[in-house]
Structures are given as structure tokens and as C-alpha cells.
Amino acid sequence: MKRRDFIKTGLSGLAAIAVGGVGLPQLFRSESFALDRTVKLSMEGALVEMVDRSKVFHWLFSSAATGPSFPGPVLFATAGDLVTVNVANHLNEPHAFQIIGTNVLTAPIYPGKSATVSFTAPAAGSYLYTDPLNAPANRVLGLHGAFIVSPAAGNTPYSYPTPTVQRLFNDLGASKQFPKFALSPAGWDPSRFRIWLQHQIDPLFNAQAQADFLAGRASTVSAAKMRTSFLPRYFTINGKSGVFSAHDPGIALSGRIGQPMLVRILNSGLFTHSNHIHANHVYVIAVNGAVQDNLFFVDTFTIDPLDRVDWLVPFLRPPDIAGNRYTPLRNLIPNELGLTIDGPNGSPGVQQSPLGYPMHCHLETSQTAAGGNYPQGTLTHFDFLGDVDGIDFPNAM
Amino acid sequence: MAIKIVPRGDVPPNQINDYFKFSCPPEFNGPNPDPLPPTFSFSRKLLVGIDLLLPDGSKVPMWVIEDPDAPDAPHPLPKDILRRSFPSPTLRIPLDALVNADVDCNGNTHTIHWHGIEPTPMNDGVGHLSFEVTGHFTYQYQPRQAGTFFYHCHKNTVLHFEMGLYGLLLIDPPDPSAPAVPVTYPTGGPGFAAGMNPNALLPTDHVIHYDVEALWVADDIDSRWHTLQHNAFMQKCVPDDPDNPANFSQDGILNDFRPDIFVMTGIARRVSDPSAFTAAENPLFGPLVAPTVKAGQTLLVRTLVAAYAVAQFTLDIDVEVIAMDGHALGVPPLQQYSRPLLVRAGTPIRLTTARRWDLIVRPTSPRVVPVKVEFFNNINGRLLYTATTSITVTK
Structure with a gap:
């Protein structure tokens, strides 16, 4: 893998590798990169620091350019491209490589061996690549990553949009219900997307894998025990x-009113999430590879283990702000936009502009770290930087 | 060979304050910064401790949000029950009202988040993105969708929501024969709910008349958690190094939820008690859990999952899902990309925490319609409890 093939992109917030395709430059128009149709990955042991700095052993996908990465590097391709993935097993037990939602699957790869799989990138959407062996243990111990496929053509994220998804995307910025941000063209900008690959860690299982790894023996982690306990x-x-996912520019949603954003949510763990977003309801436009035709417009949605769910966040002006809904917010809520609320313990306080909201899982046990420390769990931010007419709120970056 | 480390990263020096507010939100006590004249006002007070009574006579301590202005309840209800109940008292607000919500906090700081209502951050009740209320604050918003919402404290939410600091928040649409008149409907029905009307001529025609209203709020309780303190297992506030590992609590149990009590809208059962939930056992909530409706009438069932278990509702009758999360399916402009959903008798409706589906049931002949609500562990999928109740259809 050459350096130029690695994208450390602010757009995905993740280590990423582009594996080809005409649709990709528009995702990364601020980045310079070249394409290589072959991705070379290895499986390694590494310690991942948690939010409280405790170090938890994982098995991770790694590439020469990214190093071991948690989750594995995002692989980007365009539908129809020929892609080759080579996977080397640097661990002590057999592993394999699968892309869930496709027929890409290697035979078991024994320690010290590698396998190569070539395939045509499937219909546009989000996919999860993983080690399917000893399921769910190998995946949950860290061997997973996102595989994102862009469409070769069209103004939606899909190769085969349903009529309703096509109509929704045609209406963005071109209808009364979706006023256009003054300074950007109508429609969805394909560079406005996020990937949220959600995961959960029970360090007891990782500690067992670590002990085996350090002893140079094959893992003794029991998939059956993991499933029950x-x-x-x-x-x-x-x-x-x-706080780290909340402030990561590749995870947090950010934009002006009238700039819709796509979120590709994947769950690589074992915990059913109930993702709740403040400030806007969102359209659920694809579930597990099925582009939807009845687009639920919700503030909370279930994300089961292995689910792949796409949201279109419309970036509407938060609709329930009191007062005339056509008055610019700088005139309707000037005091809130100008306010700094003093912090405790002599800290300098919190500016209320730009307008910030959370997205968090409402199955609130996920809002913890180390058994408490609310809200250091599954959470990010949703920031409105400016009004629909092109004028930014104070302090917008 | 040393094992490689994937680092967490440090707090960026220019963002220390942003990180600090996460573990230690600012506090505020005062008027709304951009007040407008209200058309609908109410008060809420946090928090009040009450006991949840179980059929065996034992009690579980709960925290609830009080409605200080509610009247005494009529006999034979407990006098205080309209002010202090679990779930916290239901709010009903007319569609499009300019709401002023006067919130008082005694003793500790709290917030109220109006879940599904989408106002400015200071009116959204998330401490680390605005503030926590130390004394008094007037939240202000203008709900522009009629439907099923809820309100809850958003501080140490994993604990405060579990303890009972939540209640239903229902936004009522006007009667289509008097669309300019703001109204709220009596809990239990009759009334109108937002819902797609294929024959609508005006936007205000997108309503469905119902005769009887049921409220199915599925909840679960881990009684171990109900002895914890308000700020249990929270991170320490240290302004100059907010995410120093030394400031993290390490002995918490708030990731470990083991429900032993299951609740339907304030009526509780121990896990070992499979007895059906009935209308007669609780004069306030019973008829909302086990409703009675005449053949030919329309029943509206509002569901809310307040449990941390996955809740699965199965009715032995066809239902039409008319709304999700307070937004009516199929109603233009924003919901024109959806349509109401038919769920056949016996097909489970599986929902997770904070989701709300509004269901329309139109029974045609007298019978008792069995209903079950199954609670599943959200990690291993194990069935934890099955609550059974019914819809009684009379002549």
C-alpha cells in the first residue's frame, strides 16, 4: 500500500482507503489521493485506549498506511468496480474475511498465511466487513470495518433508489419543505456524509484474548459465553x-440550515442501540441494503447488531423554535445567540452560538463508560453553524 | 515485541472548556433569554420522591416530576395522584401553542428535555450543550406537529430516566370542524389525533377521530439502582484537565441493568408475577392499559418505550400505525414520503427505548382482544418478562 492511497479524511473521521471508482473524487474533493484497486490488510493485536485511558487489547485490521486501526480502515469503492482485497493473518488462530451483505468471503486464513479475494463492488450502500469465524467473538474483539460503495451515477447515495427516495432527493433544496441554503446548490452534496460505526467493548473478553496472544497460543475466547454474558x-x-466522539469533526454533524447530510450507521457489536437525534427528525432511507420506499420520519431508531441503517438528516431549521418561523434566527433569538453562560469552578463559560444539539443512544446504559461517567458513551453532536440565508451564527467556525 | 497502542488522544488545549462542560455543565437560574408572550403555560417541579406500590404490598422508591398546579384527585383516587404519579403527570398541549414551561428545581440541578420537540438549545434541556437549572427556568417552544412525545430529565439520564423523571407529552390537533380553536382532549378519549386522511381538503383535515385512548408506556426497573444517589458514578469536574483518567469513576453499575420489575403505565409487576394487567386494579392508569371500547368505535393506542429492555407489543387484532415519534405518516409536507402501516393481528411491533408508535384499532365485534408486551434483554435477546393485558370490545 502506497502512502498516496491512504486518506486520513476529515470527512469520514476514520482511517480510509479508496479502492477505486469514478464516484469517489466527489466524496473527497478537498483531498488529493490516487486510486489503487488492491487493498492489503493484515490482522494484528493492539491496545486501544478507551475514553478513561484504560488500555484494552483488540484484534484489529491494519494497513501499511494506517497502522492498526479501531475500527478497521474504511474501504471506499464505486459500484461496478473490480476490487481486490488481500488479508494477512498475523494472529495465533484462524481468521477469515467477509463483507456482510455481499457474497465476499474467504476460506479460513491460518496464522502466518494470507488470502486474496477479488470481486465487483456491489450496489451502492454501506456494508460491514468482518471476520465471521467464531462469531460473534472475532468481530466483537475488533475485526470489523465499514465498506462504503458510491453509485456510479445519479443524485442519491444509491445505484437503485426507490421512487420515493428519488423524489426525496429531487426535492432537497427544490421544494417549499426543504428550503435551500443560499450559498450552496440545490440537492444533496455527496461530500456531506458521515459514517457512524457503533461498537461496544466488554474488557473481560479482550483480557482473555490478550493473555492468549501474549502467551503465543490460539485464542480461548468462547463465542457461546460471549453471546450469553x-x-x-x-x-x-x-x-x-x-466527549471525543462529540467533538470529532468526522463524526459530529455540522452545517447550515438547508444543507442535508447523509449518515451511514453500522453496528458491529452485540448491543441493540436506540439512536435518538435532537433538533430534527430524520428520514430512514435504507435498512440492511434495502433502499426504503416508505420513509419513516423519526427522532429515534433501533440499530440492532450488524444493522446498517442510512439516515438523511434534513438540516431543517429546528421546527419548534417559538415565534415566527420565517424570521431569521439572529432576529428571533438574539439573546441566546449572544449569550455565554458562566461555567462552574471559575471556568470561562459556554457560548450558546452556534446552535449545538446531541445525537445519543437512548438505551441509556450506552451513555456510560466504566459503569458511569455519563455521558461518555454513544454520543455525538449536531451543530447548526448558520441560517438558511447564508449568514452564519456568532462563533461559527 | 511491544504491542502497538491506538491512542485515545488528548483534549485539544484550545477546546478544554468545551470538554470541561461535558463532565460539568454550566448552571443557570433565570428567565428565558428571548421571551415571547405565551398562549399556553404550565409548571413542573423536580424532583419529588414517591413510592411505587407492587401487588404484594412492597414499595420501590421513585423520583418523579411534579405538576404543582394539578387539582386534588376525586375519591377514591389518592388525593395527590394528579400532582405526583409515576409516570410523571401527562402533559397535553394544543398544537401550535406558544408554550412557557416554568420549571423549578429544588435541592439539586436538573433539566427537562421535551423529547421529539425541536426548539433552540437553551430550550432543549441538555446540560452540557446549554445549562442545568439550579432554581428556576422558563422553557419556551412552539410544537408544530401533533402527536406523542414525552418529557424527561436529561441529567445523568441513564439513572434519572430510570428513576421515573419522565412523563408523556401529548400535542393535540384542533377539531377539524373548528380548526382555529386550540384544544386539548381528555386523557382516555374521545379526541382527534394527527393522522393521514386521504380525503383531506385542508391541512387541518389530516386528523383521525378516536373514541377511546389507551396509553401503553412500557418500563422496567432494576431495584438495585433505586437506592443510588442523584449524582451516582459521575465524573469529577476538573476544569484544567477535564478528561484526566483520575477523574473517571470506575466502580459504577450503570452499564449493568438487571430489571426485576416490569411496568405498564405505572402498574408494576415483579418478574415472578405473571398476572394480567387489568383496568380494575388501578383507577387512574388501569383503563389506559386495559381499555374498553364498543364494537364499531375507534381506539387510539399511544405507545412509548421507557424500558431499557426491547419491548415487543403483540395484539390479536389488526392495527394501523398512523404515526411514529410524534409525526403522522403520510401527511404533507414533511411526511409525504411515508404512509400509514398495516400490522396484522399477531405480528409483533418491536420498539426500543424512546420510540413511539401510535396505533389505530377498529374492532368490529364484541370480544376480548389479548395483548402481550414482551421485554427482551437488548444484548443477549433473552425474554425477561411477558406482560399480558387486553382490549375489551363491548356491544
Whole structure:
């Protein structure tokens, strides 16, 4: 893997590798990179620091350019591209490589061996790559990552949008219900997307894998025991928790009113999440590879283990702000936008502008780290930087 | 060979304050910064401790949000029950009202988040993105969708929500024959709910008349948690190094929820008690859990999952899902990309924490319609409890 093939992109917030395709430059128009149709990954042992700095052993996918990464590097491709993945097993027991939602699957790869799989990138959407062996243990111990496929054409995220998804995307910025941000063109900008790969960690299982790894023996982690007694102590989005995922520019939603954003949610763990977003309801546009035709418009949605769910966040002006809904917010809520609320203990206080909201899992045990420390779990922020007419709120970056 | 480390990263020096407010939100006591004249006002007070009574006579301590202005309840209800109940007293607000919610906090700081209502951050009740209320604050918003919402304290939420600091928040649409008149409907029905009307001529025609209203709030309780303190297992506030590992609590149990009591809208059962939930056992909540409706009438069932278990509702009758999360399916402009959903008798409706589906049931002949609500562990999928109740259809 050459350096130029690695994208450390602010857009995904994750280590990422582009594996080809005409649709990719528009995702990364601020980045310069070249394409290589072959991805070389290895499986390694590494310690991942949790939000409280405790170090938890994981098995991770690694590439020469990214190093071991938690989760594994995002692989980006365009539908129809020929892609080759080579996976080397640097661990002590057999592993394999699978892309869930496709027929990509290697035979078991024995310690010290590697396997190569070539395939045509499937219909546009989000997929989870993982080690399917000893399920769910190998996946949950860290061997997973997102595989994102862009469409070769069209103005939606899909190769085969349903009529309703096509109509929704045609209406963005071009209808009364979706006023356009003054300074950007109508429609969805394909570079406005996020990946939220949600995961959970029960360090007891990782400690067992670590002991085996250090002893140079094959893992003794029991998948059956994990299925019955997994009790997560850390909860992550793209490998980060709480305040770190909230402030990660590749995870947090950010934009102006009238700039819709796509969120590709994946759950690589064992914990059913109930993701709740403040400030806007969102359209559920794809579930597990099925582009939806009845688009639920919700503030909370279930994300089961292995689920892949796409949200279109419309970036509407928060609709229930009191007062005339056509008055610019700088005139309607000037005092809130100008306010700094003093912090405790002599800290300098919190500016109320730009307008910040949370997205968090409402199955609130996921809002913890190390058994408490609310809200250092599955959470990020949703920031409105400016009004629909092109004028930013105070302090917008 | 040393094992590689994937580092957490440090707090960026220029963002220390942003990180600090996470573990230690600012506090505020005062008027709304941008007040407008209200058309609908009410008060809420946090927190009040009450006991949840179980059929065996034992009690579980709960925290609830008080409605200090509610009247005494009529005999034979407990006098205080309209002010202090679990779930916290239901709020009903007319669609499009300009709401002023006067919130008082005694003793400790709290917030109220109006879940599904989408106002400015200071009116949204999330401490680390605005403030926690030390004494008094007037939240202000204007709900522009009629439907099923709820309100809850958003501080140490994992604990405070479990302890009972939540209640239903229902936004009522006007009667389509008098669309300019703001109204609220009596809990239990009759009334109108937002819902797609294929024959609508005006936006205000997108309502469905119901005769009887049921409220199915599924909850679960881990009684171990109900002895904890308000700020249990929270991170220490240290302004200059907010995410120093030394400030993290390490002995908490708030990731470990082991429910031993299951609740339908304030009526509780121990896990060992499979007895059906009936209308007669609780004069306030019973008829909302086990409703009675005449054949040919329309029943509206509002569901809310307040449990940390996955809740699965199964009715032995066809239902039409008319709304999700307070937004009516199929109603233009924003919900024109959806449509109401038919769920056949016996098909489970599986929902997770904070989701709300509004169901319309139109029974045609007298019978008792069995209903079960199954609670599943959200990690291993194990069935934890099955609550059974019924819809009684009379002539």
C-alpha cells in the first residue's frame, strides 16, 4: 500500500482507503489521493485506549498506511468496480474475511498465511466487513470495518433508489419543505456524509484474548459465553466515546440550515442501540441494503447488531423554535445567540452560538463508560453553524 | 515485541472548556433569554420522591416530576395522584401553542428535555450543550406537529430516566370542524389525533377521530439502582484537565441493568408475577392499559418505550400505525414520503427505548382482544418478562 492511497479524511473521521471508482473524487474533493484497486490488510493485536485511558487489547485490521486501526480502515469503492482485497493473518488462530451483505468471503486464513479475494463492488450502500469465524467473538474483539460503495451515477447515495427516495432527493433544496441554503446548490452534496460505526467493548473478553496472544497460543475466547454474558463497559462511535466522539469533526454533524447530510450507521457489536437525534427528525432511507420506499420520519431508531441503517438528516431549521418561523434566527433569538453562560469552578463559560444539539443512544446504559461517567458513551453532536440565508451564527467556525 | 497502542488522544488545549462542560455543565437560574408572550403555560417541579406500590404490598422508591398546579384527585383516587404519579403527570398541549414551561428545581440541578420537540438549545434541556437549572427556568417552544412525545430529565439520564423523571407529552390537533380553536382532549378519549386522511381538503383535515385512548408506556426497573444517589458514578469536574483518567469513576453499575420489575403505565409487576394487567386494579392508569371500547368505535393506542429492555407489543387484532415519534405518516409536507402501516393481528411491533408508535384499532365485534408486551434483554435477546393485558370490545 502506497502512502498516496491512504486518506486520513476529515470527512469520514476514520482511517480510509479508496479502492477505486469514478464516484469517489466527489466524496473527497478537498483531498488529493490516487486510486489503487488492491487493498492489503493484515490482522494484528493492539491496545486501544478507551475514553478513561484504560488500555484494552483488540484484534484489529491494519494497513501499511494506517497502522492498526479501531475500527478497521474504511474501504471506499464505486459500484461496478473490480476490487481486490488481500488479508494477512498475523494472529495465533484462524481468521477469515467477509463483507456482510455481499457474497465476499474467504476460506479460513491460518496464522502466518494470507488470502486474496477479488470481486465487483456491489450496489451502492454501506456494508460491514468482518471476520465471521467464531462469531460473534472475532468481530466483537475488533475485526470489523465499514465498506462504503458510491453509485456510479445519479443524485442519491444509491445505484437503485426507490421512487420515493428519488423524489426525496429531487426535492432537497427544490421544494417549499426543504428550503435551500443560499450559498450552496440545490440537492444533496455527496461530500456531506458521515459514517457512524457503533461498537461496544466488554474488557473481560479482550483480557482473555490478550493473555492468549501474549502467551503465543490460539485464542480461548468462547463465542457461546460471549453471546450469553457480554456486558459492555465502553461504547464507541468510530472508536471514540463521549466527549471525543462529540467533538470529532468526522463524526459530529455540522452545517447550515438547508444543507442535508447523509449518515451511514453500522453496528458491529452485540448491543441493540436506540439512536435518538435532537433538533430534527430524520428520514430512514435504507435498512440492511434495502433502499426504503416508505420513509419513516423519526427522532429515534433501533440499530440492532450488524444493522446498517442510512439516515438523511434534513438540516431543517429546528421546527419548534417559538415565534415566527420565517424570521431569521439572529432576529428571533438574539439573546441566546449572544449569550455565554458562566461555567462552574471559575471556568470561562459556554457560548450558546452556534446552535449545538446531541445525537445519543437512548438505551441509556450506552451513555456510560466504566459503569458511569455519563455521558461518555454513544454520543455525538449536531451543530447548526448558520441560517438558511447564508449568514452564519456568532462563533461559527 | 511491544504491542502497538491506538491512542485515545488528548483534549485539544484550545477546546478544554468545551470538554470541561461535558463532565460539568454550566448552571443557570433565570428567565428565558428571548421571551415571547405565551398562549399556553404550565409548571413542573423536580424532583419529588414517591413510592411505587407492587401487588404484594412492597414499595420501590421513585423520583418523579411534579405538576404543582394539578387539582386534588376525586375519591377514591389518592388525593395527590394528579400532582405526583409515576409516570410523571401527562402533559397535553394544543398544537401550535406558544408554550412557557416554568420549571423549578429544588435541592439539586436538573433539566427537562421535551423529547421529539425541536426548539433552540437553551430550550432543549441538555446540560452540557446549554445549562442545568439550579432554581428556576422558563422553557419556551412552539410544537408544530401533533402527536406523542414525552418529557424527561436529561441529567445523568441513564439513572434519572430510570428513576421515573419522565412523563408523556401529548400535542393535540384542533377539531377539524373548528380548526382555529386550540384544544386539548381528555386523557382516555374521545379526541382527534394527527393522522393521514386521504380525503383531506385542508391541512387541518389530516386528523383521525378516536373514541377511546389507551396509553401503553412500557418500563422496567432494576431495584438495585433505586437506592443510588442523584449524582451516582459521575465524573469529577476538573476544569484544567477535564478528561484526566483520575477523574473517571470506575466502580459504577450503570452499564449493568438487571430489571426485576416490569411496568405498564405505572402498574408494576415483579418478574415472578405473571398476572394480567387489568383496568380494575388501578383507577387512574388501569383503563389506559386495559381499555374498553364498543364494537364499531375507534381506539387510539399511544405507545412509548421507557424500558431499557426491547419491548415487543403483540395484539390479536389488526392495527394501523398512523404515526411514529410524534409525526403522522403520510401527511404533507414533511411526511409525504411515508404512509400509514398495516400490522396484522399477531405480528409483533418491536420498539426500543424512546420510540413511539401510535396505533389505530377498529374492532368490529364484541370480544376480548389479548395483548402481550414482551421485554427482551437488548444484548443477549433473552425474554425477561411477558406482560399480558387486553382490549375489551363491548356491544
